[in-house]
Amino acid sequence: MLVSGTDGGGAGQRPLCLLGGPSRDRSRYTSPVPAAPGRNIYFELTEAFNRVAPTVVLASGQAVVYHRLAIMSKDGDWIIRETQEACDRVFGELEARGARYRPAAPLDVRWLAGGWSSHFEFFDARQRRIRCDFCSRPPRVAAAVVNALFDAPPTLHVVDVPVLIALKQTQRAKDYPIIGELATRLAPRDEIAVTTDPDRIIALAPDFGDASDRPCVREARQAPVDRRAVVAALAEEIDDLQQRDRRRVAVYEAAAEPYLEACRALDLSTLGLRAAHACMIEIAERLLPRAVRPGRDHADAE
Numbered sequence: 001m002l003v004s005g006t007d008g009g010g011a012g013q014r015p016l017c018l019l020g021g022p023s024r025d026r027s028r029y030t031s032p033v034p035a036a037p038g039r040n041i042y043f044e045l046t047e048a049f050n051r052v053a054p055t056v057v058l059a060s061g062q063a064v065v066y067h068r069l070a071i072m073s074k075d076g077d078w079i080i081r082e083t084q085e086a087c088d089r090v091f092g093e094l095e096a097r098g099a100r101y102r103p104a105a106p107l108d109v110r111w112l113a114g115g116w117s118s119h120f121e122f123f124d125a126r127q128r129r130i131r132c133d134f135c136s137r138p139p140r141v142a143a144a145v146v147n148a149l150f151d152a153p154p155t156l157h158v159v160d161v162p163v164l165i166a167l168k169q170t171q172r173a174k175d176y177p178i179i180g181e182l183a184t185r186l187a188p189r190d191e192i193a194v195t196t197d198p199d200r201i202i203a204l205a206p207d208f209g210d211a212s213d214r215p216c217v218r219e220a221r222q223a224p225v226d227r228r229a230v231v232a233a234l235a236e237e238i239d240d241l242q243q244r245d246r247r248r249v250a251v252y253e254a255a256a257e258p259y260l261e262a263c264r265a266l267d268l269s270t271l272g273l274r275a276a277h278a279c280m281i282e283i284a285e286r287l288l289p290r291a292v293r294p295g296r297d298h299a300d301a302e
Contacts (some may be wrong), residue, residue: 027077040065042076043156049078050157054150055086057157059138060167065160069181075131079159081150082109082136090134095273097122099132105256105288106280114291115252120273126131138249140166154221161185165194171245176238194216196238198231217245218239252292 044061048057061073080086087107105116112118117135124130138146141163149159159167165182168175180197183190192212194202204213205220212218216233219226226300261285268276 046156049090055089056151057159059159063159077133079138080134080136082112082162092273094120095187098272101268101276106277106284110290140169154295169241171242173179198234256293
C-alpha cells in the first residue's frame with residue numbers, strides 16, 4: 001500500500017505483539033504510564049534521521065511499542081517533514097544502509113503533499129529485513145498538529161498519544177483495542193471522547209460524559225445502564241470509522257494501480273536507490289496523480 005496512514009496492513013503480515021489488554025485491572029480513572037522502552041533499530045533510525053535537524057516523527061506500530069503497549073512491531077512508520085531537505089536527509093541515511101525501494105510513491109514532496117507514502121527496505125547486520133515507510137500528511141491529523149510534532153524537544157521524536165489514537169482509527173479491527181489502551185493515558189474527559197473500551201465508557205460516563213455527543217456515552221449515562229446498548233452503540237461507531245478509512249484507501253488504490261503496475265515491471269529490488277528513484281519519478285509524472293480528493297475521507301492534514 002502506498003497511501004499514508006494504512007499502518008502496513010495486509011495479509012500474511014505479523015500483528016503487533018500486545019502487552020496486556022483492555023480488560024486488565026486499573027484504577028477507576030487512570031492508568032499508570034510505563035517506563036521508557038528498550039532500544040530497537042527503528043528508534044535508532046529515528047535518531048539517525050533527526051541527527052541534523054527534526055526531520056521525522058516515529059508513528060503507528062513502533063509508536064505503540066514506544067508507549068509500552070506492545071513488545072514488537074514488524075516495520076517502521078514515520079511522519080516526515082514536508083521539505084526537500086527532509087527527504088534528502090532520509091534518502092541519504094537509507095542509501096548508506098543499502099536500502100531499496102518497495103513499490104510505492106517516490107520520496108518527493110510533490111507526492112507526499114497529496115497524501116501518498118514512500119516505502120523502503122534493507123537488511124541490517126543480523127540480516128533482518130527492516131521496512132521503512134514515510135508520509136507527510138497522515139489521515140485524521142490536522143496540519144497544525146503535524147507541524148507541531150517537529151517542535152518537540154530534541155529527544156526521540158515519537159507521536160504523542162492523541163495523534164497515535166487518530167492514526168489507529170483505521171479499517172483494521174485489531175487497532176481498536178490498542179486505542180482503548182492508549183486512551184487510558186489521557187485525562188478522563190479526553191479519554192471518554194475516544195476510548196473503545198465499553199467498561200471505561202461505563203465507568204467514566206457519570207462524571208465525565210455530560211458534554212459527550214457519542215451515542216455509546218449517552219447510553220452509559222442512562223439509569224440503569226444497559227451494557228448491551230453501550231456495546232452496540234460503540235460497535236456501530238467503530239464500524240463507521242473502519243468504513244471511512246476503507247473508502248479513503250480504496251480511492252488511493254484505484255488511482256495508484258497504473259503506476260504500481262509500471263513499477264512492478266521494473267523489478268525495483270534489482271535497482272540501486274538512486275536509479276530506482278529516477279525511474280519512479282519518471283513513471284509518477286506520467287501515471288501517479290499528485291493529489292487524490294476522496295472528499296471528507298481524505299487525509300485532512302493539508
